[in-house]
Amino acid sequence: MSDFYKINIVTHDIYRLHDTSGDKYHPEKPGRITSVVEHLKKGMLSTNLNFIEANCPEREWILKIHNNNYLLRFEEACLAGKEYLAHPDNRISYNSFEAAFYSCGSGLTSIDYVEKQTDGVFFCLSRPPGHHSETSLALGFCFINNVAVAAKYWQEKYNRERIFVLDFDAHHGNGIQASFEEDPSVFYASIHEHPTFSFPGTGYADDNGSGKGIGATLNIPLKPGSGDKQVLEIMDTTIYDALERFKPDAIIVAAGFDAHIDDDMSGLAFSTRLYGEIGMRLFVMAKKFCDGRIISILEGGYNINALCNSIETYLAGISIKTGE
Numbered sequence: 001m002s003d004f005y006k007i008n009i010v011t012h013d014i015y016r017l018h019d020t021s022g023d024k025y026h027p028e029k030p031g032r033i034t035s036v037v038e039h040l041k042k043g044m045l046s047t048n049l050n051f052i053e054a055n056c057p058e059r060e061w062i063l064k065i066h067n068n069n070y071l072l073r074f075e076e077a078c079l080a081g082k083e084y085l086a087h088p089d090n091r092i093s094y095n096s097f098e099a100a101f102y103s104c105g106s107g108l109t110s111i112d113y114v115e116k117q118t119d120g121v122f123f124c125l126s127r128p129p130g131h132h133s134e135t136s137l138a139l140g141f142c143f144i145n146n147v148a149v150a151a152k153y154w155q156e157k158y159n160r161e162r163i164f165v166l167d168f169d170a171h172h173g174n175g176i177q178a179s180f181e182e183d184p185s186v187f188y189a190s191i192h193e194h195p196t197f198s199f200p201g202t203g204y205a206d207d208n209g210s211g212k213g214i215g216a217t218l219n220i221p222l223k224p225g226s227g228d229k230q231v232l233e234i235m236d237t238t239i240y241d242a243l244e245r246f247k248p249d250a251i252i253v254a255a256g257f258d259a260h261i262d263d264d265m266s267g268l269a270f271s272t273r274l275y276g277e278i279g280m281r282l283f284v285m286a287k288k289f290c291d292g293r294i295i296s297i298l299e300g301g302y303n304i305n306a307l308c309n310s311i312e313t314y315l316a317g318i319s320i321k322t323g324e
């Protein structure tokens, strides 16, 4: 008997070809994916895993968020052998444009499976990440905003009108917020290190949307050193209440693991165990508020050991059979 539901890992080999090694210290590297796959296959969830290949999304879906000129500039830079897009952080290689498309495709593929009522939970093990990228802007290793495109896709292809995004990456997802700050149909909640101390310097608590979208953005900045105690309290009160009020049709998790205490990309101090606790709560909340419609999309997480353990623990939490 298995103690876990099926865990669908949506990924693609092409993610390896987004090569950032021109900067040998670049933290967003192919090993982030390959190490996690190896780790999961050897670990306690191995018999529950089901690997699914991500499809390439139609360009029209990416254009819901990004500007076509920006996509052309990105593609051109890759094909021309440029080293980065807009800033040296956003290192590129010949295949990066295609990899970014397929990275975005992992979310859309997951949504298709969820809507076909496929068993189990869905985790997009994809790169490059997306939550910092904006309409015409590559930022913070991100080129195409995977979560934002997925939210639009879920709304427009399947008429799931109200999408709740929870982002627990250490950094504020400025690109997701910018995509929906005037849109009351997509709720963006982000738990991140305080912008005074952290890239990209956005996500203050009083920033709660604009125009018709006021109230559908919820920024929860944490002081450096914050960890499990603060986050669990936020999950059980602020996030729970926001979900209850918003009444989502689906939840998308921007799942970044760089707030781990061993990850030096932030001053936060999340334990490995915390990710399991977050996963368990999300499973319960998704069931309660939106009939279990939830997908998770990888964002950051750069200490490979911490990333492997944190993803495994998160997956165990979100897929555990509670015996109801």
Ligand SMILES: [Zn+2]
Residues within 6 Å of the ligand: 169, 170, 171, 256, 258, 265, 299, 300, 301
């Ligand atoms: Zn991050």
